Amino acid sequence: MNNSTKDFSWVGSQEDFVDKPSVLQLNHILVGRYGGNSNAGQYKNEDGCLVWYNEKEDWEFVILLDAHYTSESTKIILEQFDKEENDIKDLLSLSANQQTFKKLEDKILNMFQSEEFLSVCREVKGETACLIVVRKDKYVWWFSVGDCILCLFHQELAALGQYQLNQRQFYEWIGQVNTFEQEVPCYTVGRRELRQGENHLFLTTDGLIECPNEPYSNSKDIYNVVNNMNDDESNIWSMLKNIRNNDVRDSTTIVSWKINISKVATIPSDQ
Known part of the structure; x- marks a missing residue:
């Protein structure tokens, strides 16, 4: 962890949490980690995450990573964002509008497509999925x-059956196999207006949803757990212990937080 309490970064090779679920509270943000079960054959953790937040400027910036083969690809991405931290935080300090998010997208694309970064990727073993999420004002x-x-x-x-924002995309990575080495890099970008009231953002790697017996294979299953009367930390502990009891092998990393939005959200014209 950096000296600032508002910055957190972790790679599974630093501490693997195999057989040892953990939930860490960073102000209003929770980070849950479980490396998988050794009795199912697990012996390493290739996940990683980064959390930045600034209450005064009203934003959170989170990176979630799920690598395979080794955690080297996770490590180089976090190192890249560490180098560019000041520039990214300058963008996050701007007001929430279309240009701000466009500048952020351009910045990240420039980072991933730079020849220096591509050259480093060619030398690592393995590759990683990478999800970057920014909440600024009433937008994610x-x-x-x-x-x-x-x-x-x-x-x-939830009343309309919507729980998940992005769609899982298979055969996309950054690292030794790298989407940004293609003639047309493949990735997904999205924006969403948050609703008035309590919004709960929940990020997870696939260990949670691909657990044996599939207790959380559908995002609605996750919603049903986090929407109960228990506190958020207890709910994440419950999920991590449940996948441990179901002999999960793959590692799971969760980043979760709630935001209350006072501004009115878009509604149909006939309401």
């Missing part, structure tokens, strides 16, 4: 390569 923006999941839980959306 995401940039996704691969199959990490972003959910937005709100009672109005």
